[in-house]
Amino acid sequence: MKCFNPLLILLLIWPVLLVQAQTASITGIVLDEDNNPLPNVNITSENSGTFSDADGFYLLEVRADSEITVTFTHLGHKDVVLEKLILTTNETYAFNPVMKTDAIQVDGVVVTPTGERSVEGIVTLTPEIVQKIPGANAGVENVLKLLPGVFSNNELSTQYAVRGGNYDENLVYINDIEVYRPFLVRSGQQEGLSFVNSSMVQGLKFSSGGFQSQYGDKLSSVLDITYKTPTRFELQAEGSLLGAGATLETISKSKNFSSLSGVRYRDNSLFVNSQQTTTNFNPAFADLQSYLTYRFSSKVHLNFLGNFSINNYRNRPLTRQTNFGTITDPQALLVFYEGQEKNTYTTTMGALKADYFVNDELNLKLISSLYHTREEEYSDIIAQYELAEIETNLGSENLGEVTSSRGVGSQFNRARNDLDALILNIAHKGQQARNGSVWKWGVKYTYEDIRDQIRESEFIDSAGFSIRPPRSEFVNNQPEEAFDAPIVPFEGLSARNFVRTNRYSAYLQFSKQLEWQRADLYYNLGIRAQHWTVNGEGITRTSHSIFSPRGQFAIKPDWKKDMLFRFAAGWYQQPPFYRELRDATGTVQPGVKAQRSIHFVLGNEYSFELWNRPFKLVSEGYYKKLSNVNAYTLEDVRIRYRADNNAKAFAYGFDLRLNGAFVPGTESWISLGFLRTEENIEDRGYISRPTDQRLKLGILFQDYIPTIPNLRMYLNLQYSTGVPGGSPSYADPYIFQNRLRDYRRADLGISHIFVGANKKYPKGHWLHGFKELNAGFEIFNMFNNQNSITNTWVRDVDSKQQFAIPNFMTSRVLNLKIQVRL
Template sequence: MKLHNVLNLILLLCSSIGFAQNATISGIIFGENNTPLANVNISSKGLGTTTNADGFYILEITSDEENTITFSHIAYLDVVLEKLILNTNETFEFNPVLKSDVTQIDGVTVSATGEKEANNILNISPEKIRKIPGANSGVETILKLLPGVSSNNELSTQYAVRGGNYDENLVYINEIEVYRPFLIRSAQQEGLSFINSDLVQNVKFSAGGFQAKYGDKLASVLDIKYKTPTLFSLRADVSFLGASTSLETISKNQKLSSVSGVRYRNNSLLVNSQQTESNFNPAFTDVQSYLTYRFSPKFQLNFLSNLTVNDYKNEPLNRQTNFGTIDNPQALVVYYQGQEINKYTTALGALKGSYFLNENTTLKLISSIYHTTEEEYSDVVAAYELGDVDSNLSSDTAGEVITSRGIGSQFNRTRNDLDALIFNIEHKGFHTMNNSVLEWGAKYTHEDIRDQLRESEFIDSAGYSIRPPRSEFINNEPSEPFDAPLVAYNGLSALNFVKTNRFSGYVQLGTQKTWSNADVYYNIGVRSHHWTVSGTGVEKVSQTVFSPRAQFAIKPDWNKDMLFRLSTGLYHQPPFYRELRDHIGSILPNVKAQKAFHLVAGNEYSFLLWDRPFTLISEAYYKRLENVNPYTLEDVRIRYAANNDAEAYVYGAEVRLNGAFVPGTESWVSLGYLKTEENRNNRGYISRPTDQRVKFAILFQDYIPTIPDLKMYLNLIYQTGVPGGSPSYADPYIFQNRLRDYKRADLGISYIFANKDKQFPKTHWLRNFKELSLGFEIFNLFNNQNSITNTWVRDADSKNEYAVPNYLTARVLNLKLGIRL
C-alpha cells in the first residue's frame, strides 16, 4: 500500500508479515430479576470462562475476524452474540440478561471501532485515545482527526464542529454535564482538559442530528463514560510536559469501587518553541475521582468530583516575527515589559443515584454543583518596530531589521474577576417494551454569575496617542494638535451580577423492528427549555423554546453490510452568560436562543479488505440557522455581539475509511468539506469565523513485524485557513482575509516492555508490571509555521495596518514513560 510504504519510509520501518493477536470482551451477566449470575459459561472457538460470584467475566477472543460468543447456564436459555469483530487489544463491554422463556440471538454487529450504532453516534476506543500523540493528548486529539471537527491550535483542547464555535458543544461524563472556564482567552492558559483519559472507559461522539435526550446546544455531543473497576490497578505516566497517575480500586465484597486521577502539566516546553521569548511559569493541576457504591442489586450511588487549578504566569521579553514576501520581507520586533498573572480555579461535585425498578425500568436522580473563580491580571508594555528585513544571506545583518517603517508602543492592562456558581438537579429514566425504549428527563439549573471586567489598551504611534475611531475623536494628528481627553483605544469596564433559572425536559421513543427482512430503527423525541434571566440592574426576561428531533436508520438484508441513517430536527441554544454580554460588557437579557435546523444523511459500509475489517462512513449535512448571535474569535476567546441580527447556513460532506491497514492495528483516513456563511442585517453573506472548507486527516498505527513491541503512532492534519479576523473597529465585511493553511504531523514511537499479553517467570523483573512502555513523541514533525491569529500593526507613514501572523509551536521533542501495576 502506498500510504503504508510512505509512512514506513519516514520511520525507516520495514513491514513484512503480520501475526495473530487477541482482543477482550468483558462484563457482568444478569438474571431476569436483575441480579448478577454466577457460574455462567462463556465460550468462543474452543476458549471459555465462567462468571464469578458477582456475575463478572472476562474472555480473550481472536481479533480482526468474526467471533460468536455463547453465554449459557443450566437454568436459563442461551444468549448468542454473533458477528463480533474487534481490533487487537480492543476491549468490548457486553452485559447480557439471561432469560428462561426464549432463546436470544443478539444481533449486534461490531466494527473495528466498537458497537455499531444506528443513532448517529460514533464510538471511539479509549485505548487509542491514550496512545495517539499530540501536544494536548487525550480525547480531543482524536476528535480533531475527524473530518467535521476543526481546531487550528494544538495548545487548545477546544474544537469546532461543522461550522459551530467552542461554546456550541455538549460534554457529559457519566450523564453529568461539565463546563469549561469562562475567561480563558489564550490556548496557552488552558492547561488541562476536564476529561482525564486514564479514567475513560467509553467515548461516544455525535457531530449533529443527535437525540432529544442530549441538551440544548447547536453543534455536537461528547458523551464520556468513566470506568467502573473490576480489579486493582495503578497507572503512572511521566513526560517532559508533566505527569499523571490513576488508581482503580474495588472492595472485597465488590460493592465499592473507585477510579481516581491526579495530573500535572507544564506547557513551558511548547510555549518556548514560539517566537515570543518569555519567562514562563505555568502550573496546571487536576484531581478527579469517580466512586460507585452498590447498596443492592436494585440501587447504586455514584459520585464524581473534580478540582482544577490553572496558575498561569508569563513575563514576555521580546519577539521578532518575519512576514511579507520574498521580494519584500518585513519584520515586527517587539520588546516587552510587565507580566501576566492569571488563575482559574474550578471545582465540580456531582451525585447520581440509579434505581433499577425492574428489568425493564431504571430511574435516576442526578445533582451537581460547579464553582469557578477566575482572575486575569496583566500589565504589559510593548515597544514595537516595523521595518524591512535584510534578505542578503551573506550579510552580517541577515534576517535583522535594517530600515524602520514605524515605531510605536502599546500598553495593555487587565483586571478581570469572575465568580460563577452553577447548580443542577435532574431526573432521568427509561423503560423498555419489547423492542422499544421510552426515555424521559426533567432538569432544573440555577446559574449565579458575578463578573467584573476592566480592560484597556493604549496605542502610541509616532509620538501621539491613538484614540478610538469614533466621531468625537476625528482629528488630523500629528499635523494639528488635538486636545480631546486621552482615552484607551480599546477599553471596557463593567460590573455584572446575573442569575439565570432554567427548566428543561425531554421525552423520546426509540423502536427497532424488522420490515421486509430489513432491520429498521427510529427515534422520535422533543425537548423543551424555559429560562429566566435577572440580576442587579438587569431586566427580568423569560423565554421558552421547543425542539422536536428524529432519527431513522435501516439495515437492508443485503449481502453487503450497509447501514443507512437520516437525522433531522430543531436545535436551540438558549444564551449562556457570555452570549448575553456585548462587546462593552453590558448584559442584554432579551437575547434569544439561537436556532438551527439539522439534516444529516449518512451511510456506513462494513467490509473485509485483505481479509481484514474495514468500515467506510459517509455523511452529508445541512444546517439552517436563525436568530444568530454574531461573534468574533481571537485565539480561543469568543466575544458576542449579544444580538440576534444575523442568519446563517452550513453545509458539507465528509467521508472516513477506518480499519486494519496494517494487521493487528486500526487506522483511518478522513476527508471533509464544509462551508458556513452568515448574513448580518441583510448586508449579504460573508464567511463565519469557523468557515474551515477543506480538511484531510490521517490516523495511522504500525509496528515492525520482526519487533512487534516497537509501535508507531502518527497523525497528520491538513486544513485550509479560516478567516483571520479584522482590526479593532473594522467592518468585517471589508476584512475577509484568511489565515494560512494549517498543516501538522505528530509522531509517537514506543517500545512495549510489558503488557497483558506477555508472560514472565516469577523471578523476572517485569513480572510485577501489567504495562511498561517507553517512547518519544515529535510534535509538529515537519516544523510547519501555523498561525492562530493576526496582530494588526499600524505603519505611521502610510497609515496602513499590517496583519502580522501569530505563529504556533515549532517542532518539539517529548519523552514519555508509562507504567501500570
C-alpha cells in the first residue's frame, strides 16, 4: 500500500470552514382521494414555495444537506407534512402525496447523503456520485467497485463479482426491466459501454446478498436502477478524450408525455495504447437509449425502454515485451504478431411496461421485453514468441534487455465464433399495501432461443515442426519413422448448438412494519419458484424445478443511539443460462442443475452526527454455503464452465462502510472488506475460487477549496490482495493456484464549475443559458502502479509446460473532460 499518500487520508478529517448553500429539488403530482390531479396546492419549505399546476404537477427547489420540512396545503383538504428530509446537492426527490379529509403525517422519511435508509439491507447511491467520480469506465459499475464485497481488478471492464461469485451471478434491473450482457466478450477492452447510461439515472439500489424474493434467481447480487422522470426540458452533454455523450429530457405541456434519451460514443484507444502490447487499435463503441412515458390518466401509465448498441472491435497487435519472474530469476516474454481480431457485438432491446394504479393501496404492472444480440468473433493471430533472460546489472547499458534465449516458438490462434440469441420476457407484478403490511407478487414467462457456432483452434510450432496433441493416437517415433498424418491443432473446439429454453417463474412475499415495546420491527417473508425446460436440435428434452424461500428481519431499538439491526437468510438458486450449459467440448448438457447457495447475513447500521453532519457506519457479516457448483475457469472476463455440477463451495467474510458528509455538501466513504471463498471439485480438497479476493480497501473522497468552492476534487483509491491468476480454458484449476500481485489504484478528477447551482449569470451574459458548465481533467492510475488482471498462458515448445505471463493493465493516463447542462 505504498502508493497511498498519507496526506490524502488526512483529507478525510479536514474540517471545512466555508460552504455556500446548495439546492435540491422535490417534484411529483399531487392527487386527491379519488386519485385525480389536484391543482393550486400550496407547497412550502422554509423560505421557498410553489403551487401545483392544472395537472397536479409541482417542482420545488429546497436547501440541500440539512434537515427540512415540506408542507402541502389546499382549501378543503388536510395538510400533508413531509418531515426530516435531507437531500443531497442537485438531487431530485420524487414525492406524490394524496390529500385526504383526514390529516396525514408522513414522518420519519430520512434521506441522508448516503441515500434513503433501507431496512432491507440495500445500499442506495446518489446519481451525482455515479456521474462525477473518475474512473477508466466511469459510471454505475465504477462506483460499485468501491463498495466492500465487490470485486473487479479490470478497469477496462464493467463487469464485477460479489462476495465470491462470478460475473454471471448478478441481476440488473432498469425500472423493473431485467437487462442482459453480451455472451462472447472475452476481454475487458472489447466491452465498450455498460448498458446503464449513468446520465439517465435517478436512483440506484444495490444488494450484495440476502435480497428479497421479488428479485430474480441469481446467486450473488441485485443492481436496481431507476431512470429519471423528466420534469422540464433539459439537455446535458459531455465530451472527453475517451468519447462523448448527450442526454435529452423533454416533457409535454400537458405533462402527459415525457421522454428521456441518451446517445454515447466511446473510444478505448487512450487506455489500450498505454498497455504493453503495441497495436493498431480501431474500436467503435456506441449506443442509443430512450425511456418514454405516456400518462393516459393519473391511474394508467405506459413506459417504453429501447436500446441499440454496437461494439466494433478491430485490433491488429504488433509487438509485446513483458518482464516477469523474480529478482534472482528475471525473465522476459517477447512476442511478434501477425494477423488481426475482428469482433462485433450488436444488441437491441425493447421493453413495454404498463402501470395501473388501482388506488393508493393497489398497483399492478404488466411488463414485456425483447432482447436480441448478434455476436461475431473472427480472429487469426500468429504469435512468434521468445522466452528469454534479461540483463539485471544496474550499470549495464542494456539494462532490461534480452541477454539469452530460453526457447522460441510460434502459436497460431484462429476463431470463427457466431452467436445469435433472442430472449423474450412477459411478466406481471403487483403490490398491495394496507395498514403497514405489503403483499408483492409476480409471474413471468421467458423464452430463450440461442444459435451458437464455435470454432476455435490453437496450433503451436517449434523449429518448423507442428506440435500434435498429447494423445495416444498421435504418439510417433519421429524422425526415425515418417509420420504423415494430417496437421491438427494442439487444442481445438468445434460445435454447433441450437438451444431453446422455456422458463416459468413466480414469487410471493409479505412484509410488515410494526412497533413492539417501543422498538420498530420489520420483517419480510417470501418464496420464489421456477420451472424450465431445455430442448433443441440433438438435445434430449429436460425439465427442472426449484423453490427458493427467503426472509429478512430488522429491528430498530428505542435507544438514544440510532441503531438498526438486520438479519437475512435464504435459499438462492441459479438455473443455468446457455453459457453454463456448454462444456469443454462445446456440447450442451441439458441436465445441468441449478447452482444452490444458502445465505446468512447479519448486519448493523449506526447513524450518528459528526461535526453537525450526518454519518453512517454499516457493518455486515455473511456466510454462503454452495452446492451443485458449476466450476469454471476465468481468463480476463471470459468464463468457461465445466457443466457438471460436481463441486461444492463456501464463502464468508465481513464488510464495513463508513460514509457521510466529511465535507459539507459532498458524500465520501471508506469501505473495508474481508472475503474467503473456496471450492471442492470431485472431493479433491478445497482450493481458492477464481474470485477469492481476501482483503479490499476502497476510499471515495470529494472535496473543494474553501476559498474557491467551485473548484472540486474527486478521488477514489483501491487496494486489494491478489486473486488466483486464472488458468487456461478448461484446465485443471488444482495446478494453477498462483496468485496475482496486490492491486493498487488511484484515480483523481479535478473539475471547475463555471456555472452551477450557486453561480448564475444575468440575462445578456453569454453564460446565462447554461444551468451547469464545468471542465477539468482526470488522472487515471495516478501513481502508475503496474496491476495485472490475469495471465497469458504461453507454452514452452520443448516441455509443453504453460507459463503464466502477467497481463498488466493500463498505466498512468491523462483525460480532459467538459460537461454542460442546458
